[in-house]
């Protein structure tokens with residue numbers, strides 16, 4: 079039995095080995111360019127030299143790790159550069175995506191938490207709405223986005239210079255992120271409220287706390303650890319959804335970048351995007367876990 | 377008129393009778409102790425008095441009026457402390473004081489809180505969270521919170537059962553000192569005969585029966601206060617009371633067991649784990665599932681009549 083906190087050499091070494099093995103596997107199946115120079119008859123009797131560049135390999139078009147690195151370097155070494163609307167440093171794209179995610183995520187929390195409380199507190203509310211929630215929950219962002227476009231069609235809030243500051247596609251994007259990301263918050267909050275120990279509720283009864291005070295002094299603090307688990311899972315989903323949303327509406331951001339690079343046949347940049355999306359998602363999750371563990375011990 | 381009264385009260389949970397024919401009268405200033413085996417229905421009984429439960433039949437009354445719900449005039453010290461873990465000692469008591477004395481000024485309430493924290497000798501720990509306190513300290517906070525509400529009657533449900541013997545003795549002495557000063561009416565539930573006799577004016581056994589527990593005959597304790605712990609077990613009155621009490625309880629237990637078959641059930645030894653907590657690093661180093669045998673208290677005994 080291993081004790082947590084006691085870091086063995088393996089705990090440092092094995093993750094590296096894992097990453098190396100994956101990169102090795104990637105290198106194996108990826109293609110590489112071969113340049114072949116042949117001398118042949120051009121059909122008129124003259125001998126000409128033809129230089130052909132061809133990609134060979136198991137998955138010929140998949141860029142090799144080294145190629146990916148070379149092609150991605152400008153985006154990584156200048157992460158905040160802005161060379162054009164769709165040609166920006168990788169962290170600049172990430173920042174744009176994060177801004178949108180945070181807005182949609184906050185909306186999800188704002189809507190999801192009260193719904194969770196109602197589900198946790200009222201049996202009738204649960205009976206009425208639980209089936210709908212269970213049906214809406216597995217619907218993909220790809221399905222919500224068009225609905226959002228329809229719902230908010232014609233919406234246009236102009237900024238001072240008359241350009242659209244917030245239009246249909248922005249509203250649809252927020253709507254999609256919020257509705258996809260809110261379910262873990264809804265469900266975990268409901269579970270947390272139902273799990274409030276009877277002892278605490280008895281204290282509220284003996285003290286004759288008002289409904290409002292019972293909510294703020296007992297229910298919310300007691301269910302906070304559960305709520306935070308929900309918040310963390312919701313953030314994960316919001317980040318998952320952003321890529322799909324940006325692809326569909328063509329907003330600049332990490333997902334938009336990925337899609338545009340696919341269309342431009344810059345396959346190396348797809349891999350760069352995927353790695354970035356994964357890393358950012360991982361960091362977000364760690365940050366939320368930190369916050370969560372602070373409340374868990376409380 | 378008695379302060380608290382149960383008249384031919386009974387309580388059943390989904391048709392299963394736990395308490396029956398309960399008649400209990402508590403006068404102002406009484407110190408009554410109710411003693412019984414665990415699982416007999418002591419918590420249920422005190423919940424009836426607190427108003428947290430309604431009797432299935434019969435009545436629970438305070439000063440002649442039916443008890444319709446809990447209230448701060450009946451302060452409760454729960455078996456498992458019931459302190460709010462996210463509030464400090466001070467804040468836990470403040471919550472109660474703010475609620476019960478809204479007419480007092482903020483400064484008066486602060487003063488009031490400090491007085492009761494001092495009464496249980498916890499001034500040095502007033503800004504600590506419950507998890508930073510020992511079991512004995514937590515229970516003192518719980519007592520202070522109940523006393524700070526200045527209740528007409530104090531209901532204590534096995535307040536010291538979870539503590540080690542030494543801490544328990546200290547707290548018994550402290551609480552009886554406080555009681556000598558305040559003379560609040562007290563109903564003290566316990567499973568310890570020595571504790572019951574040492575503290576109470578009147579000890580009432582709660583006896584398990586096949587179809588619901590009933591109260592046995594009350595025994596009054598004619599021992600002078602303050603009672604000296606070190607000498608009391610030499611006291612012939614104490615010895616006799618203790619002997620009578622234990623034999624009453626034992627014979628009730630024997631009768632109940634004779635009239636039923638007891639089977640021990642084997643229950644799965646593994647508790648569920650929360651697998652929604654996705655943390656691969658921790659999971660790989662986890663200590664394995666928690667086993668019941670590692671839990672502090674686990675009794676499984678199914679009695680088939």
Ligand SMILES: Nc1ncnc2c1ncn2[C@@H]1O[C@H](COP(=O)(O)OP(=O)(O)O)[C@@H](O)[C@H]1O
Pocket residue numbers: 389394412413414415416417418419420421
């Ligand atoms: N809310 C409840 N619903 C069903 N059964 C209960 C409930 N509360 C207590 N009981 C049962 O009543 C019996 C007495 O419980 P309790 O009053 O807690 O005993 P004690 O406090 O003496 O240990 C137990 O067998 C318990 O399972």
Ligand SMILES: [Mg+2]
Pocket residue numbers: 415418419420455533534
């Ligand atoms: Mg009990």
